[in-house]
Amino acid sequence: MSRTGRDPHPVIACGEVRTCLLPTRDALDERAAVKLLRLRPDERVRVSRHPNRYVVSPEVLTGVDCPLPTDTGARVRAVGTVGSHASLVEGRVIQATASFSLPAVGTDRRQAWSYYLVRPGSLVPVGQLPQRALVRGFLLGHRPGRLDVGSIAESVLARISRQDRILDHDPPLTAADTRLRWTAVRTAAGEEPSSLFTKGEDGLRTLELSLPSGLPPTAAVGLCEELALHDWLLTTVADKLDGLPTGAADDRAVLRVLRPLVDHLLHLWMPRARVDRVLQTVWNQLEETPGYSRQWTAHAQRIRDQLALRAIHLRDEVPGRR
Amino acid sequence: MLVFAASDKGGTGRSVTSANLAYHHALDGSDVCFLDFDFGSPTAATVFDLPDVPAEAEGTGLHAYLRGAANEPLRIDVWSRTEHLDLRDRPAGSGRLVLVPGDRSGGEFVTGEEHLHRCVDLILRLHREFDVIVVDLSAGRSYAVDLVLAATSPRGGLAGLKHRWLVFHRWTRQHVAAAAELAFGPRGIVQAGAAMGHEPDVLRAAIRFVRAAVPDLESPPWSHVTPAQYAWMRHCDSTLETLASTRGVGRTWTLASIPLEPVLQWQERLITIEDVYDRQIANQATWDALIGLAQQLTDDTLWGER
Ligand SMILES: Nc1ncnc2c1ncn2[C@@H]1O[C@H](COP(=O)(O)OP(=O)(O)OP(=O)(O)O)[C@@H](O)[C@H]1O
Ligand SMILES: [Mg+2]
Numbered sequence: 248m249s250r251t252g253r254d255p256h257p258v259i260a261c262g263e264v265r266t267c268l269l270p271t272r273d274a275l276d277e278r279a280a281v282k283l284l285r286l287r288p289d290e291r292v293r294v295s296r297h298p299n300r301y302v303v304s305p306e307v308l309t310g311v312d313c314p315l316p317t318d319t320g321a322r323v324r325a326v327g328t329v330g331s332h333a334s335l336v337e338g339r340v341i342q343a344t345a346s347f348s349l350p351a352v353g354t355d356r357r358q359a360w361s362y363y364l365v366r367p368g369s370l371v372p373v374g375q376l377p378q379r380a381l382v383r384g385f386l387l388g389h390r391p392g393r394l395d396v397g398s399i400a401e402s403v404l405a406r407i408s409r410q411d412r413i414l415d416h417d418p419p420l421t422a423a424d425t426r427l428r429w430t431a432v433r434t435a436a437g438e439e440p441s442s443l444f445t446k447g448e449d450g451l452r453t454l455e456l457s458l459p460s461g462l463p464p465t466a467a468v469g470l471c472e473e474l475a476l477h478d479w480l481l482t483t484v485a486d487k488l489d490g491l492p493t494g495a496a497d498d499r500a501v502l503r504v505l506r507p508l509v510d511h512l513l514h515l516w517m518p519r520a521r522v523d524r525v526l527q528t529v530w531n532q533l534e535e536t537p538g539y540s541r542q543w544t545a546h547a548q549r550i551r552d553q554l555a556l557r558a559i560h561l562r563d564e565v566p567g568r569r
Numbered sequence: 570m571l572v573f574a575a576s577d578k579g580g581t582g583r584s585v586t587s588a589n590l591a592y593h594h595a596l597d598g599s600d601v602c603f604l605d606f607d608f609g610s611p612t613a614a615t616v617f618d619l620p621d622v623p624a625e626a627e628g629t630g631l632h633a634y635l636r637g638a639a640n641e642p643l644r645i646d647v648w649s650r651t652e653h654l655d656l657r658d659r660p661a662g663s664g665r666l667v668l669v670p671g672d673r674s675g676g677e678f679v680t681g682e683e684h685l686h687r688c689v690d691l692i693l694r695l696h697r698e699f700d701v702i703v704v705d706l707s708a709g710r711s712y713a714v715d716l717v718l719a720a721t722s723p724r725g726g727l728a729g730l731k732h733r734w735l736v737f738h739r740w741t742r743q744h745v746a747a748a749a750e751l752a753f754g755p756r757g758i759v760q761a762g763a764a765m766g767h768e769p770d771v772l773r774a775a776i777r778f779v780r781a782a783v784p785d786l787e788s789p790p791w792s793h794v795t796p797a798q799y800a801w802m803r804h805c806d807s808t809l810e811t812l813a814s815t816r817g818v819g820r821t822w823t824l825a826s827i828p829l830e831p832v833l834q835w836q837e838r839l840i841t842i843e844d845v846y847d848r849q850i851a852n853q854a855t856w857d858a859l860i861g862l863a864q865q866l867t868d869d870t871l872w873g874e875r
Contacts, residue, residue, distance in 0.1 A: 270697040389640070391628070398640035405690040408697075409726060416693070416729050421600050421700050423665065449646060490598070490662035500598075 258378050260431045260464035261385050262346025263397045264471050265404055266479040267424040272417045274338035274511065277302065283413050284333055286406070298520050303334040308367055309345075309399050310360075315372070316384035316393040323372050323381070325349075326357055329396060330368030331403050334472065337515055340479065341407065342472055345399035348464040349376065368464070370394075382430045386453045397426060419507040422483040427475040429454040431467040440529050444474070452478060459525060466523040473522050474533060480515055481539060484508055484546050491553075498557045498564075505554050513550065516543050571692065571732035572703045572866065573717055575758065577747035579708040582781030583737040585837050586827055586862075588616040591703045592839045593863035595647075595666040599700040603647075604669045606706050606713040608632050611671025613705060616837050618653035619645060622670050630672025634691065635684045642669050642691065655841040664700065685719055689726035696730055701867075710756055718758065722765040733866065734758065734776040735824065740783040745809060749816035752776050774873065777824040779862065784829045785854060824871075825862035830855040 269275065275283065280302040281292045290305035308328040315323045331345040346368065353372035354362075363371060389395040408414065434440055434457045443455040454474065456467060487504055518540060522530045534540060574587035588603060595601040605613040611630070614622040626643050627633075634642035647666040648659040669691075695702050706713040720727045736758075738748035751757050753773070762772045784791050786802055794802070813819045832840060832851040840859065844851035865871055 267697055270693070391639075395640050401641065401694075405694065408690070408693040411726070411729055416696060418697060421698055423600075423698050424694070448649070449644060492662065 258349050258376070258381060258430065258432050259458065259462075260346055260348040260467050261381075261396065262344055262429055262468060262471065263400050264342055264344045264427040264429070264475040265397070265400045265424055266340065266342045266427070266475045267404065268418055268420070268422045268483075268511075269335065269339055269341045269414070270408065270416045270418045271414050272419060275335065275413070276338060279413050280335050280338050283407060283410055284335060286333065286403070295521075299515070299517055300337050301334060301521070302338075304332045304403075306330045306332045306368065307403065310363075311370065311394060312357075313394050314392065315370070315376075315381055316387065316390060317377060317380040318383035318387055319377065319380045321377055321380055323374065323376055324357075325353075325370040325372045325394070327363040327370040328367055329370070329394075329399050331399050333403050333407055336476060339511055340476060340515060341404065342475060343400040343403040343407075344468055344472060345396045345403070346464065346468055347396070349381075378432070382432065382455070385430055386428055386455065388428070388451075397428070400426075419511055420483075420487070420504075422479075423450050423486070425450040425452060425475060425479045425482060427452040427454060427471055427478070429456060429467070429471045431456040431458050431464070433460045434458060440526070442529050442533055444533055446478075450482075456529065458529070462523070462525055466526060469521050469523060470526045470529060473518070473520065473530070477516065477518055477534075477539060477543075480512060481543055481546075484512060484543075484550070488546060488549065498561050501553065502557055502561075505550050505557075508550055509554065513547050516540075516547070570701055570867065571696070571721075571727070571730055572701065573706055573714075573732065573734045574703060574737065575706045575714055575734060575751065576708050576737040577751035578738070578744060581708070581737045581739050581744065582827065582833070583708070584612050584705050585616055585833055586737060586779060586781050586859075587703050587705050587735065588613060589839055589859050590862055590866065591666065591701070593859055594701045594867075595664045596660060597863065598662055598664050600664040600698065601701045601703065602665075602667045602669060602695050602699040604695075604702065604704045605631060605671035606704050606717070607671060607708075608713060609707050609711075611673065612837065613668055614645075614670050616839065617645075617647050617668055618651045618656070618838065619647070619668065619670075620652060622650070622668070623672075626670040626672040628672065630670050632672045635687050637683060637687065644669055653839060653841075655843045656839065667699070669695075685716065685725070688716055689720050692720065692727055692730070710751065710758070710761065714758065715761065718762045718767070719765055722762065722767055724766060732775060733872065735779050735866075736776060737779045737781050738818070740780050740806075740809060740826075742809065742812060745813050745816065745818055748778055749813075749818045752778075753817055776822075777865075777872075778818050778822055779824055780826040782829045782833070783826045788828075788852075788854065824865045825858055827858045827862070828852060828854050 284292045284302055284304035286307050287305040293303045295301045308330055310328050312326045315325050329345050329347045333343045335341050347370045353376055357373050440459055441457045445453045519530055574583050576583040591601045591603045605611045622645055629639045629643040631642050633639040645668040647668055719725050721732055736748050736752050738744040753759055759769050759772050763769045840851045845853055845856045
């Protein structure tokens with residue numbers, strides 16, 4: 248509960264997930280993936296193999312002492328650390344997330360760093376926290392002089408991209424990055440968890456979550472990463488299919504677009520692979536109304552049909568070849 | 570692929586031609602990003618018809634980003650923002666076309682390696698999102714030229730990325746000589762690159778020339794001049810060709826000749842198919858030359874050893 252007692256929806260966490268194709272010709276094997284994501288020498292890279300291969304870097308902390316974004320322009324100073332990490336799905340799609348949680352109650356004055364360091368990934372406001380203004384301001388995006396969580400996530404990606412002993416920078420397709428900016432507040436007593444997802448320009452997505460109390464911020468992070476991954480997959484495949492010539496001409500050009508999708512992306516669709524059990528209903532809401540899975544199935548089917556048709560056509564075109 | 574657009578002199582047609590080149594690659598289905606690295610006088614916003622962008626880019630453009638004043642540089646989706654009427658409806662099958670605008674925001678670059686790292690990080694990121702990245706560099710052996718030479722050098726971080734240089738010049742004695750000097754002279758790209766660890770032969774093989782605003786003597790108005798004028802111009806043309814080939818700027822190393830185009834003479838802009846066929850204000854030859862340039866740029870068979 249917030250100290251004012253007036254705000255029934257204390258913020259629990261905010262963050263941004265950036266999703267992109269790993270810049271390599273082939274997907275990375277597990278050993279290379281572990282090496283790539285060793286962002287800290289003192290902590291282990293976590294690997295999970297089911298239902299798909301998923302490698303997560305240790306959490307890296309970035310110390311901040313700056314005003315939080317607010318849509319009213321109110322200046323709220325916050326001090327503490329923003330946590331960030333990267334994860335690699337099937338050696339192919341990389342995600343970087345930066346996020347922080349907020350305690351219900353701030354401190355009256357700035358504390359010594361030792362106070363903040365025992366609260367990793369948490370930003371403590373100095374003074375009152377106007378919760379609604381923070382949520383709205385955060386979703387609106389970065390403004391100069393305010394906390395910029397997106398650039399912390401981007402710097403994780405930049406750091407990984409620089410490892411050119413592991414990365415050949417010769418990806419089989421190009422795809423636009425996406426950014427999912429999210430906030431999570433607590434549901435009021437008796438309320439169902441809910442979500443509001445929007446798609447904006449230039450790969451920007453926002454997600455406003457309202458989650459049951461008692462749920463750790465990491466559960467929200469997991470849900471957002473999962474959504475960001477599937478949204479990225481759908482966006483990328485839809486973008487490649489958009490404007491694909493349909494006539495018999497240009498078989499080879501079409502195959503050049505479709506092959507990499509089959510080789511590298513189609514097997515990555517695996518909704519709910521890592522969503523907390525409590526959040527399955529939120530996931531279902533997010534997935535069902537726009538019909539993401541149905542859309543994905545339709546795209547995948549179209550890709551396979553096109554490939555089969557074009558392959559037959561090409562075979563018939565070339566005399567003496569089978 | 571990275572494409573560095575350079576020229577020794579200002580006003581050669583580098584920005585306008587390379588913006589048109591980016592446009593043709595996007596029409597062709599590639600995802601294209603145009604970076605305005607002309608720190609002195611960013612002009613790409615004008616060429617792409619984005620009147621509001623210069624103001625928007627103050628403090629958020631490339632210069633601000635490289636100096637560390639902005640965390641991420643502004644990106645403009647050309648298809649959705651341009652005021653050019655022909656470009657408003659993104660053509661079917663086209664790729665993304667994004668401008669990362671420059672800005673005039675004051676302040677010199679800090680010394681040290683910081684801006685180099687920022688440049689490398691940005692290009693690595695764009696490289697995974699775009700098929701073709703066109704970088705418009707300020708004229709001469711400028712700061713921008715040195716920056717990308719350092720970034721693509723063995724220890725710079727972009728050495729593994731395929732990159733090609735286009736040196737633009739006009740078709741006059743001075744311009745031909747100056748283009749050769751910029752590429753191969755003692756203070757030129759190859760020498761400067763070698764000092765940073767580039768393999769000179771490899772760098773030389775990655776440079777081609779583009780002749781801009783070249784009068785076509787076989788079409789009007791040049792074909793309608795007096796016989797004496799015509800003969801004199803022919804003579805100039807062949808003398809220039811000889812000069813060019815002795816300087817290493819001859820036809821073999823020239824990727825395209827863009828004709829002198831009345832529309833571009835009057836206005837810095839993209840030439841569209843509507844300009845050629847519907848309005849009939851631009852010459853078909855210009856359109857064809859730009860298509861040729863786009864094709865040759867990505868044709869690996871033309872980019873062997875020198
Ligand atoms: N093929 C052409 N025919 C006629 N005019 C042209 C042609 N190409 C470019 N121009 C014109 O020449 C002028 C200079 O071109 P542009 O601005 O592209 O040069 P630049 O090399 O980028 O110069 P700067 O170094 O000042 O940036 C512009 O007015 C442009 O419209
Ligand atoms: Mg220019």
